[in-house]
Amino acid sequence: MKSLEHYLKINRNRFVKELCEYLRFPSVSGDPRYKKGVAACAKWLVQHCRKIGMEAKLCRTRSNPIVVARTPRRRGKRRPHFLVYGHYDVQSPEPLELWKSPPFHPCIRNSAVFARGASDNKGQHFAHIKAVEAYLKSKTELPCDLTFIIEGEEEVSSPSLVSFLRKNRTLFRCDAVVISDTELYSRRHPTLSYGLRGICGMEITLRGPARDLHSGIFGGSIENPAMALCQMLGQLRDETGRVTIPGFYNDVLPLSLFERAHFLEHPFDGVAYKQSVGVRQLFGESGFTVIEQRSARPTLEINGLTSGYQGDGAKTIIPSSARAKITMRLVPHQRPKKVLAQTIDHLKKLCPPTVRMEIRTDPGSDPYFVSPESEKVQAALEALRKAFGAEPLLAREGGSIPIVDEFKQILGSDSLLIGLALPDDNAHSPNEKFDLDVFEKGMFMSAYLWQALARRVGQSE
């Protein structure tokens, strides 16, 4: 491992340059205007994986291709096999005017690289790729086989990946999936996540009059769809922060005493947290700590509102329609389908007969939960401890990785969620960044991980 560690150290600057190259592609999957950026990004990634000695190919889907890269296989010898999952697609960069440097012109400031996708997720899986390069180029023997699956549709709920996994079920059979698409607490508190929230969403449109109406001539006698929408949505959450949809909490797994006690030891700083997001006061479900509210409790959020006139000045109308996008984060053992049905039932009860309601649902993904005492989790903790020189934390993540539950369902594999994004990395926000110190530690962690995993998987067999 000495020569591998040396290789990682002396090539650090080049790795940063290559990451910047990767970040230059505007691979936004949620907006068809970026189609070309997505395609170019996938192509670059395949070529890069080949350059460092992996077999790599672009696998077509109905929409954005999936990049599959494999380390060279050894004939005859059965070795542990691990998947590394990541995604090269990124969120929309809007609102553009809030970026200090353009989202697709990576810029290094304060030992971090700023660009859309820097931490979510290009930087994180690139650390794993560079660890493989170090193994292959420093002639250090990899104790296992690795397959990278880097998809291009994570930010739009991975519509192609599931059928792709099903088709290639045999090829992808593995001892574990490693995913770096979550957060670590800080450089001194590397983190292993054993739970994820699920998600489901919908777009609700209320239609009133056939056209926008003059609010003087008609106002007072016609329902205002924007008002009806506000009244409906406003009733979905009460003043204690609880979602009021009947049955919403029925399937929620209560937090164990162990978890609640462990979470209390997390180095959470409420004042710094408020400052980092720019609010004077927090708001969440009463009876739970902020850590619990963010990761182990379900939520309902309005992601967008649209109605009537939104330009400068005034337009005195009753808008003909009003629309909201909402998403719900789910925790074990809530199921998206059931929650969507409960929500629709409730909205139908709340909707006045004076407007017509249209609902489009997004099926979303299940929440995920894995035992923090398994051998694989212990291996990941060991690699984190060694690379970061600090005791790792066990955490649940508030975000959703739609595919984690699919890996379990289709391949039967647990996922190890080893986050390399810092809490202030601005994922999904303007000025997204990726810390270069974490990038380096992440490469070492990945290098150590395969040793620890291969040994422990071998022992447990």
Added chain:
Amino acid sequence: MKSLEHYLKINRNRFVKELCEYLRFPSVSGDPRYKKGVAACAKWLVQHCRKIGMEAKLCRTRSNPIVVARTPRRRGKRRPHFLVYGHYDVQSPEPLELWKSPPFHPCIRNSAVFARGASDNKGQHFAHIKAVEAYLKSKTELPCDLTFIIEGEEEVSSPSLVSFLRKNRTLFRCDAVVISDTELYSRRHPTLSYGLRGICGMEITLRGPARDLHSGIFGGSIENPAMALCQMLGQLRDETGRVTIPGFYNDVLPLSLFERAHFLEHPFDGVAYKQSVGVRQLFGESGFTVIEQRSARPTLEINGLTSGYQGDGAKTIIPSSARAKITMRLVPHQRPKKVLAQTIDHLKKLCPPTVRMEIRTDPGSDPYFVSPESEKVQAALEALRKAFGAEPLLAREGGSIPIVDEFKQILGSDSLLIGLALPDDNAHSPNEKFDLDVFEKGMFMSAYLWQALARRVGQSE
């Protein structure tokens, strides 16, 4: 009057063509992109008034010019003096995709001309201009002096007109102001309006986190400004249709028994009304008829909502802010300043401490009310009866003409509101139109009006 009537008849087609010319100018005052269209429109109007024999000039303001046109004065003889007020500016034509023919390419279908501004307000005041032309060109003696004030900022609350009236108080002193900027019930039910609603408005912005936040990572612990806005706005109106702002109804003049009885005789067809606006069910303040709800009761409307992501697909964020535009229609004797203050007080009480609220108010205009028994109103009823061959209705208008109260305050003059817009003329909406039969009857009404008014004003002196 015979030769005048003949002149109006034989020149009808030319008048329609000229109106179409006038409608071609995109004189949108609410959007700076139309600045040129506004200026060209005003210029054309001045030239047109000169061509028919009036003295006309463009009076500069800080923004859009005011067109002032006068009939030739007679030396020595004191005659009654009436103002005709109108506006050549129009509402924004958006949403453009809903227009069957382009908003600024007038198109004649079903005996109506379709264009933005056709009925609000170009067509209506153009009828008065053509009546003057008939007097002047048919050598019929006008029994009074007339001054037209056609402004270019009515759709943006007439910011220049008040100081302009104050400066020219002596010049504009008059026996009455005639305004055609309201509705008539139908061709068989010409209408004189004796009341107008006032208006005031505000833009409410709630600011939460400093940036859009990932709803997975942060969701559950941070207030969602869109949810807070919905909860606040949703409380401003109760299920009986009443505005819940404390004190809102304190100054409302109750409807008299005479008014309520007269309104019941209006030929209002609820089924046709619902069909015309495209709703299955009406909604309004309980205890009042639709006519009362639309004209004699105050309202609160949400005109626009904006928050977070509004494009296609989903974006899983907690938006950093949420904004609403609201307007309130006021009835005698509510005062905009007082209502705005009551609303702000109430919003402050509703606003949770987890968001910051910013409010921008629009001072708006007072409601208006004139006695339906005055001599001037009787003169207008006489002219309407003769031109339309039907018994006119007395009505209150739901819309606001910000300047009517100013004419009363500054010039001491009552206004006669003689509407020429049909209920389905789509003012402020796509496919705005002006009925050409009403246009013709409007010209006759205007011609008769000066005779009736001059006689009655003379008698009452």
